Amino acid sequence: MRKVDSLLLESQRMNPVSLTSIHRRIVARNGIRLSTGHVIPHDTSIGFLHPFAPFSTPPPTLASFPAAQKQPPLTDFYPFRFSEQRDAPGEEGLHQFTQTGRENINFGHGPDACPGRWFASAELKAIMVELIMRYDFALGPNGEGETQSGSLLTSGAPLKRPQSIVMPGSLQYMPNPGAAVYFKDRKQGVGPRNLHQ
Structure with a gap:
C-alpha cells in the first residue's frame, strides 16, 4: 500500500x-x-x-x-x-x-x-x-492514448496525460473534465467504453 x-x-x-x-x-x-x-x-x-x-x-x-x-x-x-x-x-x-x-x-x-x-x-x-483488480483502463480504446484534440496518436508517439485546467473565475485546478478515459471490464468482457458515453 x-x-x-x-x-x-x-x-x-x-x-x-x-x-x-x-x-x-x-x-x-x-x-x-x-x-x-x-x-x-x-x-x-x-x-x-x-x-x-x-x-x-x-x-x-x-x-x-x-x-x-x-x-x-x-x-x-x-x-x-x-x-x-x-x-x-x-x-x-x-x-x-x-x-x-x-x-x-x-x-x-x-x-x-x-x-x-x-x-x-x-x-x-x-x-x-x-x-x-476489475478493469483495464487507458486514454484510448486500445491504450494508444489521445492528443489534446481527441484524435488517436500514431504508433510510437509519446503518451501524454491531458493537461489540467483552471476553472474560469476561480482558483480551482482540476483534471480536464472533457478528457476521455476508457474502461474495459475484465470480468464482464465489456468495453472499451468511454466514461462520457
Missing part, C-alpha cells in the same frame, strides 16, 4: 484542489506587519501555494528538497516519487498522503487540518484496488 499511497499523493500534487491552500482572511484592523516590513491590509484574502506543485519552485530549505532534485522534474507525473523518499533512512514514516506540514498543505495544517483525511485515504485506496 506504500506505493498506492505515493500514487495518491503524487496525483494530489499534480492536481491540488486549488491553486492555493490554507486560505485565510486578515481580520486585524491594522492588518499584519511582516518581518520584512510589508503590511498585509485588513480584509485581504491570502493563500499559500503548494511548494511541490508542478507549477511552483520549491524552496531549497524544505527537508525533502535534496531528494526531489534526484527525481524526475516536478512537471512530470512520477507515481513512486514519495515511496522512494520514504525508503531513505529516517524517512520511513514521512511523505504520506495524509501527512500535513510545510511540504504538504493540501489538507491544511495544524488545528484546522482536514479531520477526514484518513477516511478519504482509505476510501481512495479501496477504489484504486477495485479499479486495478
